[in-house]
Amino acid sequence: MAKTETPGGTKDRVLDAALASFGTAGYDGTSLDDLAIGLGIRKQTILYHFVSKRGLLNAVVDRCAGEMSSALEEALVDDQPDGDRVEAMVRAVFRVALDQPVLLGLLREVSRPNSPGAQRLRGHLEPLLARARVWMEAEMAAGRMRRTDAQLLLLSAYSTVVGVATEIEVLRAAGVGPTLRPVVQRRRELLRFLRASVDPAT
């Protein structure tokens, strides 16, 4: 029967609130009671839908990883076959970061080793990373990309992107308004860095 989960339903509202709370207050800093009160419902309703707090985190991680993945897939598909795929992906990720900053907050929270949900996130990201690594190695073999450690480069780019979320908040705290400029500048820098790491001419 596969009920298509009305977006206005309780389950989705809980997911939204949980994403925001996990991303800002952290997993341990989030209490199911507070979460429920904020939604005007009772804690048991949350537990009914997600069994346990851990289950809720898993659901949030699954959903975010899904959104991020499909954003990347999209960027790879409807782009010109041999256009700058790297740039397309970076732009896609930054677009997500701007549309839903909380998502990067969660990514940051959950990408800490020993964090609950870290393993699950890896499960989602690993196939993506594997594909990217294979592609990069093919490019390097074909001489279209400078020889370098693909995994390290990817990890570096990843941490840079996640770092953006933090920076935006830190800048805001430092009095630099929530303008677009820092993000755009950061994206430009990251692209320059990636091109430099990738350019076979160097």
Next chain:
Amino acid sequence: MAKTETPGGTKDRVLDAALASFGTAGYDGTSLDDLAIGLGIRKQTILYHFVSKRGLLNAVVDRCAGEMSSALEEALVDDQPDGDRVEAMVRAVFRVALDQPVLLGLLREVSRPNSPGAQRLRGHLEPLLARARVWMEAEMAAGRMRRTDAQLLLLSAYSTVVGVATEIEVLRAAGVGPTLRPVVQRRRELLRFLRASVDPAT
């Protein structure tokens, strides 16, 4: 009188353990009871020395910020007057990161906005950042450095450095041994990035 705090004393042992726990399990994920048990003492002993959990966090942050600051000061002082100060500072920070990875873990934990201790960390870092900004702006005015937004550049470099801590752990989780190579490579990349951002010729 200023008792010079014997390094083997209980207070320092608590600080060490708290640093490790806050940096890996997070502030909320750390319980005073567990901390005490791990040290073979009672929780009240911790509270006697640091009044409250928050006080303990503040003490840990103070100590770490102090170590980081003095490492930076040292790099700036005993270096050649107009040698590559940027490189000296980067090397200093990476040295700290390698000697005490937990320290970067705490930095990461505490640099999350809305985190307890974030404000205190800012209090320590702000004067450093201000000095660096002033220096950079002077360099730019003298034409020895490319015109760019000093604050953004510093923030970018900062988040990159903090990202290293995570990466090391993630790599280890991914099966890449705790070798020096990733760190060295990352440092090289960061330096290249900084030079590119700074080079007036570009």
Next chain:
DNA sequence: CAGGTAATTTACCAATTGGTAGAGAAGCGG
């Protein structure tokens, strides 16, 4: 030895936490 101070401990406590058990609602097909 007296006595004060610093350090650590035992004994409790109120509040919060994630979670269980079960009772009502609400809607729906027969």
Next chain:
DNA sequence: CCGCTTCTCTACCAATTGGTAAATTACCTG
């Protein structure tokens, strides 16, 4: 109207949490 499923609620609980109060020990000094 009945029975079934889905969803939400009230009631309760055991465990853990940070923290207070006071007793105890260790140590130093006069």
